[in-house]
Amino acid sequence: MELGLNSQVALVTGGGQGVGRQICIELAREGARVVVNDLFAERAEAVASEIRAQGGQALAAPADITQAAQVDAMVQAATQHFGAPVQILVNNAGIIPERREKGGRTPAFVDMPVADWAKIVDLNVYGTMHCCHAVLRGMAERKGGRIVNIISEAGRIGEANMAVYSGAKAAIAGFGKALAREHGRHAITVNSVALGAVSHEGIKDGPLHVDATVQNNELLAKMVNVYPISKGVGRLARPTDVAGIVAFLASDRALFITGQTIGASGGFAMV
Numbered sequence: 001m002e003l004g005l006n007s008q009v010a011l012v013t014g015g016g017q018g019v020g021r022q023i024c025i026e027l028a029r030e031g032a033r034v035v036v037n038d039l040f041a042e043r044a045e046a047v048a049s050e051i052r053a054q055g056g057q058a059l060a061a062p063a064d065i066t067q068a069a070q071v072d073a074m075v076q077a078a079t080q081h082f083g084a085p086v087q088i089l090v091n092n093a094g095i096i097p098e099r100r101e102k103g104g105r106t107p108a109f110v111d112m113p114v115a116d117w118a119k120i121v122d123l124n125v126y127g128t129m130h131c132c133h134a135v136l137r138g139m140a141e142r143k144g145g146r147i148v149n150i151i152s153e154a155g156r157i158g159e160a161n162m163a164v165y166s167g168a169k170a171a172i173a174g175f176g177k178a179l180a181r182e183h184g185r186h187a188i189t190v191n192s193v194a195l196g197a198v199s200h201e202g203i204k205d206g207p208l209h210v211d212a213t214v215q216n217n218e219l220l221a222k223m224v225n226v227y228p229i230s231k232g233v234g235r236l237a238r239p240t241d242v243a244g245i246v247a248f249l250a251s252d253r254a255l256f257i258t259g260q261t262i263g264a265s266g267g268f269a270m271v
Helices: 018-029 041-053 069-082 114-142 162-185 220-226 228-231 239-250
Strands: 009-012 034-038 057-062 087-092 147-150 188-195 261-264
Touching: 009 018, 018 034, 018 041, 018 057, 018 087, 034 069, 041 057, 057 069, 069 087, 069 114, 069 239, 087 114, 114 162, 114 188, 114 228, 114 261, 147 162, 147 239, 162 188, 188 220, 188 239, 220 228, 239 261
Parallel strands: 009 034, 009 087, 034 057, 087 147, 147 188, 188 261
Antiparallel strands: none
């Protein structure tokens, strides 16, 4: 499908690996000029180099999106580099609670240190807000733009031992709906894509490792039972299952989709 993203400038946060990396690659394949953000410069540059090697245009943009000044500087640098403003924003960067120990469960809310709350809220919520704030005024002036927020099904249905994370992702969904109402008059769409468990190259071991299968990983064999599609295909979601949805929402093909949350979790949540 031709999505008409040619020459549009797209900023993807957390683009250095996993879902973010694949979104960057997919947008570049559709002709967008991609700004690859990541906290770690080497990861951002690796993905930008990968896109350029495939004939696309990309700029590595390392920045801590919890810092508004760094976000503003990143957006300005991207505009200067490409000679055009950011027209597509994908808020993908996020963090989940730290596990008590390797392979263990995440802590219940009453056992979670307050400092850990701040890490989750700062990156997931404030990071998204900083990025939206940095691009929205320009989008409104130009009468057009696309914002796609990557959230979690935990934000729609709640998940035990992930209370703060669930709350942060729910906040992003609500924030996005409000922006969709505020900026529909500017032809700006704002949507969310809700994920479940996703297997990708950034995960080093366990059931989400790219080489894990239902045959060689007992936990994965149990996990697929809560994802209807996973039971059929014998695997969890992969970044390629997400990237095409984001590219579609970033295009004019999805002009009349706004303020929505689209589940891409294989049926984990049907709401």
